[in-house]
Amino acid sequence: MNTKETWKSITGYEGYYEVSNFGRVRSLHISSKGKEPIILSTKSLCKGYPLVYLFKNKVRKTIFIHQLVAQEFLGYVIGGDKVVDHIDENPLNNKVTNLQLVSIRYNTSKGKRKMGNYPTGVCFHKRQNKLNSQLQINGKVVFLGYFNIDEIEKASDFYKIAVENVEKYENNKQFRELINSLYSKSKNSA
Known part of the structure; x- marks a missing residue:
């Protein structure tokens, strides 16, 4: 099992943002306090799934962390025929080892559980x-x-x-x- 954090550029945001196999997103813009990239804070909307706002050319895009991790580490295509599923059903655990690509039907049937019907x-x-x-x-x-x-x-x-x-x-x-x-x-x- 990989215990080292690995970073990959986010497709379409190369040179701007990276996502890690641990489910963290960082901005490559240099902070005024130092030369280290800045880890982005997350927001949560529906059912506790964390998301981030990515900016490029003054355009903001809202995207869920689990989708970013799956896109860069599992080959997930947003809007494709697969969706990202949290194996342990915890939407805060966005490590690549906890994510899998499944059919929409499977994810929907699995989803009739704890978080409210x-x-x-x-x-x-x-x-x-x-x-x-x-x-x-x-x-x-x-x-x-x-x-x-x-x-x-x-x-x-x-x-x-x-x-x-x-x-x-x-x-x-x-x-x-x-x-x-x-x-x-x-x-x-x-």
Whole structure:
């Protein structure tokens, strides 16, 4: 078992960022305090999966740590026919030895476990104490809205409408407005 931390350039961000087999991401921009690369801090959105923001040419990309590790160490293709699975089911353990590429079907069936039985695209946002509906389009997390706990069906409907209309995505604000409008129309016609 490899106990040494190994760093690889992130595809598309060569010379800017690297990811390690331990699940850490660092910026190669030299800090004002020294010559060592800076380890990026992470954020967590849905179900505790840590993510980072990568910047290049003033454009920000949001990406999950486990996807970066799998991309560089396991050959994972974002948007491909495989997804990244945490073997020990701990979303904070992003070491390459804990990740595997599996089919979407396998991952979904395995996923009906501890972290809450929410429909696909819906999760509980601890800080807001609300449900959060979101999806990924071209590797970018698209936030669809917050919902009260008793609005789980509405949150799920937003996700389903978004998936059905993903080709109409231009930007987050426009897409949320479109989904809101389509949801309202579907409820008025029912």
